[in-house]
Amino acid sequence: MYQYFYGWYFKCQSETQTLAIIPAYHKSKSGSSCSIQLITNDGAWNLSFPYHTLSNHSFPISIAQNYFGQDGIRLSIRTSDCCAFGFLRFNTLSPIRYDIMGPFHYLPFMQCRHSVLSMRHSVHGSLTIQGIRYTFTDGIGYIEGDRGYSFPKHYIWTQCFFQNGSLMISVAHIPMGFFHFTGVIAIIHWNNNEYRLATYLGAKIVKIKNREIVIQQKNWILSAKLLESHAHPLLAPVKGAMKRTISESVSCCASYCFRQDAQTLFSFETNQASFEYEYPDFPLS
16 A cells, blocks of 8 residues: 655744644555644644545645645634634745755655745735734745655754745755665755755765754855754654654744855844754764
8 A cells, every 4th residue: 555645834924923834645554634733832733634625636735624825825624622714825935946855856765755835935814723813914934845655764854034035954864775874955045046055966964963953065064053942743754644743843042054165154043943853963973
């Protein structure tokens, strides 16, 4: 039986509020289903839906009365566990220049494949989740996707917006048959430029320790550090089944630095970073 998952991550942020919405569908030995996960500073909710409520297997999708697309989100959830409703509208998305997986896009049997649909776009509208209203007037948003059969055994993921920019970093344990390696993909959109650091471009992990990541690619050095976590539990796939619990801080304190040779291009600290740190300290050789 074919086991898989396909999910999308929508982050929406205002000056004072941040939330993430993760619609997905999944198929495992135990059956097929859909889910919508919501995460805010106040908590996280996982809502399960029958597979037949899925209207499309590619983007955009609808699950029951809920819609997720490049133009926005509509939520209409009223269950004993969660009440969430409202509309968000997105303006023009900001895609990356080419597939974030690079040549790895063509490799068969990869455990998980990543995609980035928009690094930064405007968000307008409001959602009410468990009685709390999230209002976005000229808010900002980010969209990515994942598909495969399992999340990596160990990984780190972070995303944040900053002045005139947006960045995403993902570091993961990648199994390839009898071999494995630590892979990295990172994108920075800043001042109308795109910077990409990736294993397939020669990027190397310099440090993973004490909740800090340091990546070097030629004369570029990019670092990110989780300073203070406000994590809530989310479910992640294992062989298509949503049975692994991970932790995400949708809005937490973190610092970032990007250098070229001896010049610091940017360095800042923010309290609205999103971070997942599912990695032991990296044994440097």
